[in-house]
Amino acid sequence: MTPPPRRQLLRRSISASLSLALAAFGTAAAVVMSSAPPAQAAGVPAPSPMAVPGRGATVPFKEQEAEYAATNGTLIGPNRLYGTLPSEASGRQAVTLDAVGEYVEFTLTAPANAMSFRYSLPDSAAGSGRDASIDVLVNGASPKAVPVTSKYGWYYGGYPFNNNPGDTNPHHFYDEARTMFGSTLAAGTKVRLRVSSTSASPSFTIDLADFEQVAAPTAKPSGALDVVSDFGADPTGAADSTARIQAAVDAGKAQGKEVYIPQGTFQVRDHIVVDKVTLRGAGPWYSVLTGRDPSNRSKAVGVYGKYAANGGSSNVTLKDFAIIGDIQERVDDDQVNAIGGALSNSTVDNVWMQHTKCGAWMDGPMDNFTIRNSRILDQTADGVNFHYGVTNSTVTNTFVRNSGDDGLAMWAENVPNVKNKFTFNTVVLPILANNIVTYGGKDITISDNVMSDTITNGGGLHVANRYPGVNSGQGTAVSGTTTAARNTLIRTGNNDFNWRFGVGAIWFSGLNEPINATINISDTEILDSSYAAIHLIEGATNGLHFDNIKIDGAGTYALQVQSPGTATFTNVVATHIAQSNPIHNCVGSGFQITRGAGNSGWYADPPACTGNWPDPVWTNGGVPQGGSGPTDPPTDPPTDPPTDPGNLAQGRPVTESGHADVYSASNAVDGNANTYWESTNHAFPQTITVDLGASKAVKRVVLKLPPAAAWSTRTQTLSVSGSTDNNTFNSLKGSAGYTFDPSSGNKATVTLPGTSARYLRLTFTGNTGWPAAQLSEMEAYTS
Numbered sequence: 001m002t003p004p005p006r007r008q009l010l011r012r013s014i015s016a017s018l019s020l021a022l023a024a025f026g027t028a029a030a031v032v033m034s035s036a037p038p039a040q041a042a043g044v045p046a047p048s049p050m051a052v053p054g055r056g057a058t059v060p061f062k063e064q065e066a067e068y069a070a071t072n073g074t075l076i077g078p079n080r081l082y083g084t085l086p087s088e089a090s091g092r093q094a095v096t097l098d099a100v101g102e103y104v105e106f107t108l109t110a111p112a113n114a115m116s117f118r119y120s121l122p123d124s125a126a127g128s129g130r131d132a133s134i135d136v137l138v139n140g141a142s143p144k145a146v147p148v149t150s151k152y153g154w155y156y157g158g159y160p161f162n163n164n165p166g167d168t169n170p171h172h173f174y175d176e177a178r179t180m181f182g183s184t185l186a187a188g189t190k191v192r193l194r195v196s197s198t199s200a201s202p203s204f205t206i207d208l209a210d211f212e213q214v215a216a217p218t219a220k221p222s223g224a225l226d227v228v229s230d231f232g233a234d235p236t237g238a239a240d241s242t243a244r245i246q247a248a249v250d251a252g253k254a255q256g257k258e259v260y261i262p263q264g265t266f267q268v269r270d271h272i273v274v275d276k277v278t279l280r281g282a283g284p285w286y287s288v289l290t291g292r293d294p295s296n297r298s299k300a301v302g303v304y305g306k307y308a309a310n311g312g313s314s315n316v317t318l319k320d321f322a323i324i325g326d327i328q329e330r331v332d333d334d335q336v337n338a339i340g341g342a343l344s345n346s347t348v349d350n351v352w353m354q355h356t357k358c359g360a361w362m363d364g365p366m367d368n369f370t371i372r373n374s375r376i377l378d379q380t381a382d383g384v385n386f387h388y389g390v391t392n393s394t395v396t397n398t399f400v401r402n403s404g405d406d407g408l409a410m411w412a413e414n415v416p417n418v419k420n421k422f423t424f425n426t427v428v429l430p431i432l433a434n435n436i437v438t439y440g441g442k443d444i445t446i447s448d449n450v451m452s453d454t455i456t457n458g459g460g461l462h463v464a465n466r467y468p469g470v471n472s473g474q475g476t477a478v479s480g481t482t483t484a485a486r487n488t489l490i491r492t493g494n495n496d497f498n499w500r501f502g503v504g505a506i507w508f509s510g511l512n513e514p515i516n517a518t519i520n521i522s523d524t525e526i527l528d529s530s531y532a533a534i535h536l537i538e539g540a541t542n543g544l545h546f547d548n549i550k551i552d553g554a555g556t557y558a559l560q561v562q563s564p565g566t567a568t569f570t571n572v573v574a575t576h577i578a579q580s581n582p583i584h585n586c587v588g589s590g591f592q593i594t595r596g597a598g599n600s601g602w603y604a605d606p607p608a609c610t611g612n613w614p615d616p617v618w619t620n621g622g623v624p625q626g627g628s629g630p631t632d633p634p635t636d637p638p639t640d641p642p643t644d645p646g647n648l649a650q651g652r653p654v655t656e657s658g659h660a661d662v663y664s665a666s667n668a669v670d671g672n673a674n675t676y677w678e679s680t681n682h683a684f685p686q687t688i689t690v691d692l693g694a695s696k697a698v699k700r701v702v703l704k705l706p707p708a709a710a711w712s713t714r715t716q717t718l719s720v721s722g723s724t725d726n727n728t729f730n731s732l733k734g735s736a737g738y739t740f741d742p743s744s745g746n747k748a749t750v751t752l753p754g755t756s757a758r759y760l761r762l763t764f765t766g767n768t769g770w771p772a773a774q775l776s777e778m779e780a781y782t783s
Helices: 244-256 666-669
Strands: 060-064 074-076 094-097 103-108 112-120 132-136 144-151 175-184 191-196 205-213 258-262 266-269 271-274 278-281 287-290 302-305 317-324 339-341 346-354 362-365 370-373 376-378 383-385 394-396 399-401 408-411 420-424 427-428 436-439 446-447 450-452 462-466 479-486 488-490 506-509 515-529 532-539 541-554 559-561 565-578 583-585 592-595 654-656 686-697 700-704 714-723 731-740 749-750 756-766 779-781
Touching: 060 112, 060 592, 094 103, 094 132, 103 302, 144 175, 191 205, 244 258, 244 278, 244 370, 271 339, 271 479, 302 317, 317 532, 339 346, 376 666, 462 515, 488 714, 506 515, 506 541, 506 779, 592 686, 666 756, 686 779, 700 731, 731 756, 756 779
Parallel strands: 258 278, 266 287, 271 302, 278 317, 287 317, 302 339, 317 346, 339 362, 346 370, 346 376, 362 383, 370 394, 376 399, 383 408, 394 420, 399 427, 408 436, 420 446, 427 450, 436 462, 446 479, 450 488, 462 506, 479 515, 488 515, 506 532, 515 541, 532 559, 541 565, 559 583, 565 592
Antiparallel strands: 060 205, 074 094, 094 205, 103 191, 112 175, 112 205, 132 144, 132 191, 654 686, 686 756, 700 749, 700 779, 714 731, 714 756
């Protein structure tokens, strides 16, 4: 299938994964390991993304970390420095085995008949990877060798990354292998990963193991077409089955029948194109599609809808099988993803995606697409990307680990993404960029997720007007209401090796243009952040609302403000912030904070503005490690600082009684005297009200009109009133006439008694120069 033109698939690069081993265990005798030194588990306790009640994916496995298991190996970490082996491990800790007989031993907490384990081998000198095996023993029984490899990992340099070990920045170290035991093991069974030889690999680093009770294979549904018995596909994987499976899918569409993939491993070297059909397997541990064209490496296994330019596909169900590819590099133009194309009114359910470039890269326009109950592992790029006009679509109850780029992403390039949802997902260890992100998009929901262990150049949750084709002119910018509720972020955010400072756990960017939307972040935990908990950069973000937020542990600041914006904070509580001043803000009043009730631990006035970025103090469980705890932040709310804080109204929320044409009230608080508010014409009285964010003793208001000589002298009649609640207003200055003369700056000053007020309102009743109120700047000062 010819890919659509002009689609650069991704923006960054990276890679890594590993081969699958499906090995069954037979009868074995006990083996005594008398020469092994005493085992010990010495990991530093750290919060787990698998232990957050009611949030994240409900997964079928029980996870155990190697650093807490019995071992005679060497604990590595905790360490979050990019390019180090523990930095890419879950919890930033792992165990290295580098001698024959060394092991990690797990004790089952529930019955299991299968396991997958995450590990790393060193790269080969040529950068092509190495193959080895590690023994798996059950209660000391004779070992079963499970193949492992590093051929999918170890990338170097900057974007685009390469396989040259002589380059800098090695990364993407880990992969996963899986095996079935052949029978169900009871709780309490001991399962050991043990080194039997170091000839193929000098070391084996074990991160974790997932133990699972896999159900029996699903039988062929009545009346379904069978890709093997009806169409001759080869379940041994020896022959290329691409054409035979495609023929089965086409027949299923024509006959209105499901298509069944029985147990087996099927060699597929190009896309299987699906439309109006159900493709179902015996289960993702039993029915596996794999493969890649041996001569044309841009062709590989994948199940795709037709591209939108060719009409797209619809009414497709993909269910109960695995797509395990052989992608060992990242080439952005190659369509070598597990699932792709355009799939409207379609569902992906219980599909295992591994060793492809992306799990699912969906090119719209398309509508009503769902991924659920799935696993996406060891990708060289994104886990999922809703790209180019994907609407009303969802990823839910899906587990994502070791993506080479954003874990779950929406990118509204040129065509709006609208009303998409990422809910109840667990996204762990994206090697580059963010756990979850929306680049543009209208009315987006990102809720009930768990995000952990960001590696570099990204944060846990990102909302941004970034990347090509994201702008309000095409309707693709962030707009409407973005809802991010009930998320938990653990050890997210990290250093950006381009910027050379930290990226926050939750961060916002208006790089292409300012964000002007409603963004509601609520009922969220931000735990053990590597740098700042909340971060703004690259252009203004307006309309932020933080409600009921727990910040426990931040390597630098609670808030890192590098761009203007407006935000409200209610019931935001921060503890264990590394810096004594919890806010870094060098944009001053350009970032306007409105504080509601119940806040503590994150606010300071004045904030820090050092020009230098401190080294992070990394934490575990929210308790700083390797240094003394931070001092208490300044009293919240603080007393007014002794120096003049400047114009309190600039950038603040503002309302109006009405405006003419494009001359809205926001022009009166934007800091630009050449833009102006003009009220509805011929409709006095007219009002403009600014919210200062907190009650202030304002002593003067400076009013300005554009300084251009084209403006004639005029007198405007107005009064000033104030309020603490935006309901009851009291007079601060009675009605009077104020003259604006271009020859003297076209401005007027109104002195006030210094009565404390949060809301300032000007009421206009006349203007000798125009039948409306006019104002280019409304400035408020405490001196």
